[in-house]
Amino acid sequence: MIKENLSKIKNSLPEHVTLVAVSKTKPVADLQEAYDAGQRVFGENKIQEMVDKYDALPKDIKWQMIGHLQSNKVKYMAHFVDLIHGVDKFSTLKEIDKQAKKHDRVIACLLQAKIAKEETKFGLSFEDIAAILSSSELVALENIRIVGFMGMATFTDNTAQLNEEFSALKNFFDTQKLKSDTENCHLEILSMGMSGDYPLAIENGSTMIRVGSAIFGSRNYN
Numbered sequence: 001m002i003k004e005n006l007s008k009i010k011n012s013l014p015e016h017v018t019l020v021a022v023s024k025t026k027p028v029a030d031l032q033e034a035y036d037a038g039q040r041v042f043g044e045n046k047i048q049e050m051v052d053k054y055d056a057l058p059k060d061i062k063w064q065m066i067g068h069l070q071s072n073k074v075k076y077m078a079h080f081v082d083l084i085h086g087v088d089k090f091s092t093l094k095e096i097d098k099q100a101k102k103h104d105r106v107i108a109c110l111l112q113a114k115i116a117k118e119e120t121k122f123g124l125s126f127e128d129i130a131a132i133l134s135s136s137e138l139v140a141l142e143n144i145r146i147v148g149f150m151g152m153a154t155f156t157d158n159t160a161q162l163n164e165e166f167s168a169l170k171n172f173f174d175t176q177k178l179k180s181d182t183e184n185c186h187l188e189i190l191s192m193g194m195s196g197d198y199p200l201a202i203e204n205g206s207t208m209i210r211v212g213s214a215i216f217g218s219r220n221y222n
């Protein structure tokens with residue numbers, strides 16, 4: 001079913017939208033099946049799990065960290081991670097920069113914006129993001145590159161509310177894109193949309209969707 005699910009989703013996507021296959025909690029065999037069907041971008045939310053899968057699977061996979069970050073674990077993925085979605089603290093950017101430097105890499109990062117009304121979702125306010133982007137300290141972080149924003153909408157069927165949350169982030173993204181274009185900040189990715197809401201996210205300007213259960217089936221945990 002993984003192959004069929006993937007091609008159904010891929011065929012419906014506009015050219016400019018990247019599909020991240022969210023494989024958290026799923027066994028390596030499931031990822032291999034998606035890989036064999038042509039999928040190369042995978043998202044995981046736990047660093048250790050991503051490292052184990054990186055070791056087990058082909059090396060042309062792009063591994064993206066979509067989960068909440070613990071700074072002390074950044075070092076375990078710094079040699080291979082393709083994109084980090086969930087940055088919600090300046091100190092985390094510093095740690096990513098430090099670890100990337102050790103491997104002579106520049107690691108692409110997305111700042112996570114809080115757009116949901118729910119208490120539980122992580123993320124920065126738009127004000128905090130603007131402050132980070134205009135901070136003079138950012139210039140010194142030569143081994144990171146901020147390439148966009150990530151947002152998770154409220155878990156709801158309310159289309160009006162989802163549109164409101166997605167479009168607020170898109171508008172903010174467009175404004176910041178004009179303002180901040182420096183050596184290590186070039187905004188081009190807007191990561192919004194999951195299995196339940198990605199068509200709406202795309203309508204609202206998403207360029208990257210993170211889809212798990214619609215590809216791999218439902219999860220027992222996480």
Ligand SMILES: *Cc1c(COP(=O)(O)O)cnc(C)c1O
Binds near residue numbers: 022152210213214
């Ligand atoms: C699990 C997860 C997803 C995918 O969720 P689905 O509803 O299974 O598509 C997307 N983004 C983040 C940050 C996640 O943790």
